[in-house]
Amino acid sequence: MPSPKKSSVRIAIIGTGGMAANHAKRFKEVPGCTLVAAVDVSRERVEKFAADHGIPATFLSLDELLKGAEFDAVSIVTPDPFHAAQSIQCLKAGKHVLCEKPLALNHSDASKMVAAAQKAGVINMVNLSYRDWPAIQAVAKVIAAGRIGEIRHVEANYLQSWLPSKIWGDWRTTPAWLWRLSTKHGSRGVLGDVGVHIVDFATFPAGPVKNVYCKLKTFDKAPGNIVGEYTLDANDSAVMTVEFANGALGTIHTTRWSGGHANRLFLKISGTKGSIEIDSERSTTSYKFCAGHDLDKAQWITIDTKPTPNNYARFIKSIRTGKQDQPDFARGAEVQKVLDACITSDAKGRPINV
Ligand SMILES: NC(=O)c1ccc[n+]([C@@H]2O[C@H](COP(=O)([O-])OP(=O)(O)OC[C@H]3O[C@@H](n4cnc5c(N)ncnc54)[C@H](O)[C@@H]3O)[C@@H](O)[C@H]2O)c1
The missing domain is CATH 3.40.50.720 (NAD(P)-binding Rossmann-like Domain)
Incomplete structure (x- = not known):
């Protein structure tokens, strides 16, 4: 090398x-x-x-x-x-x-x-840039250490609002948004664009997906759903029901239609000994935790995390040390497999094994 x-x-x-x-x-x-x-x-x-x-x-x-x-x-x-x-x-x-x-x-x-x-x-x-957040790195470690017990339930969502708003400019006149709405331009819709992030965000701590049942939807957005060279046929919303390899059930969903949320990632993982939660609108450097005696009172504490290096710094460090860090291409391919299963599931109207 x-x-x-x-x-x-x-x-x-x-x-x-x-x-x-x-x-x-x-x-x-x-x-x-x-x-x-x-x-x-x-x-x-x-x-x-x-x-x-x-x-x-x-x-x-x-x-x-x-x-x-x-x-x-x-x-x-x-x-x-x-x-x-x-x-x-x-x-x-x-x-x-x-x-x-x-x-x-x-x-x-x-x-x-x-x-x-x-x-x-x-x-x-x-x-997979949300790996840069110290909260997700800390949550993955807390779960791996068994502090919420065996995982039973996962809720994850990624919400954006650039279709009903001009929060990031007018998508109707901006090529950087228009190619994301068009399969001819290589987009896999919201599923490929940010669904990829939330699938990684949920499965990094919760483990691999066994099977998925997914519904995708493309809403009408323009006359004939065409703007210039762009046919607006890529999905805008994706809703998944997931069974994890460890037996847990979960829901993962994402949309570009969620007015009021510019770019929100939410993850809650519940196990036999407690629950853990990240809400990016609250913080990306702390998480909420409910376990032990707090379980009987449904009481949550907030835990601050230590800074962690971002993907760019870890990429350079890997080059210097020769030691491959995560997320690597194999991880990217694993997430891609889940996205492919979502597309097949939507087309066939049934759950698909991953
Ligand atoms: N990790 C994240 O959080 C994150 C956030 C935004 C975008 N992205 C990803 O980054 C990529 C780019 O997104 P963007 O928002 O910057 O898009 P963009 O449309 O703003 O920019 C893409 C650029 O690539 C250029 N380009 C097109 N074809 C090319 C080619 N064959 N060779 C060289 N340049 C070419 C275009 O001219 C354009 O300048 C996408 O894959 C997107 O999914 C990731």
Whole structure:
């Protein structure tokens, strides 16, 4: 495995739209990490992005980048349909890869990415970004330590409101929102966009899904459900009933229609000895806990957590140490398998084993 010195990890960012600014900011916070190149199919966007973030080289394609720059790792921040091919191309070139979520459009492509990463023997991570929250890292440890006993019940939701509102601008005129509404543009709807996060958020502490029964819905949004080149046919809401491998039951749901909630993740896990809860609208650095004597009074305490490193810092640390951290591509593929089962379940109208 290529092993750059601690002082220098050179990153190229591929895709310079909305989320890429976050990648640039976070990588610049990691000592010794340098942004050396940026790539976008839009010359205007890539040049502005490079100027904004002090990046010396720009390219209009991944091929040009691989021929024209020296770097150790890539951060792939292009729309979902490009993740698989671009990751595999970079892995074949021996580059470490941090890829945006969802890892791919389906489990078959995600599995090819896992195989390519294993063959390349480099660091691979998928940016399931809510792993950055100290509360979820702490909750996973509390559950693994058995402090709520055997898990019986899980409630999880991810609520956004950009369809009935202009909270993040007008989706009708914004390509970054319109491609998310169109299957032709590679979107798997709210399920693929943020359902991927809430499935990871719930199953990271609660364990794998055994089977899922899912209903997806696409609501009317525009005359003929067409805006310019975009056919608005990707799902807006997803509701899942889940049985976990450990026998627990749960519900996981997500929508873009939840006025009043800009971007809320909620998770409650209940076991034989107690319950634990994260509500991002309350805090992402503390969680609520009810166990022991508090169970008889239904009384909750709030527990503050210690800071934890974000995915970007952990990706760089993995490159330096050669020790693969989570969430890796295999984890991204596991979550993808649940999403595929949701789509099959919705189409067939019955539960599907994962
Ligand atoms: N982890 C998170 O919380 C999070 C949050 C937002 C977005 N994302 C993910 O990040 C990715 C990008 O989302 P966004 O909101 O920044 O989208 P965006 O539409 O704002 O930006 C995408 C950029 O990629 C460029 N692009 C398109 N095809 C390309 C190609 N073949 N090669 C190079 N550049 C190309 C576009 O020109 C655009 O500048 C998506 O996969 C999305 O799911 C993740």
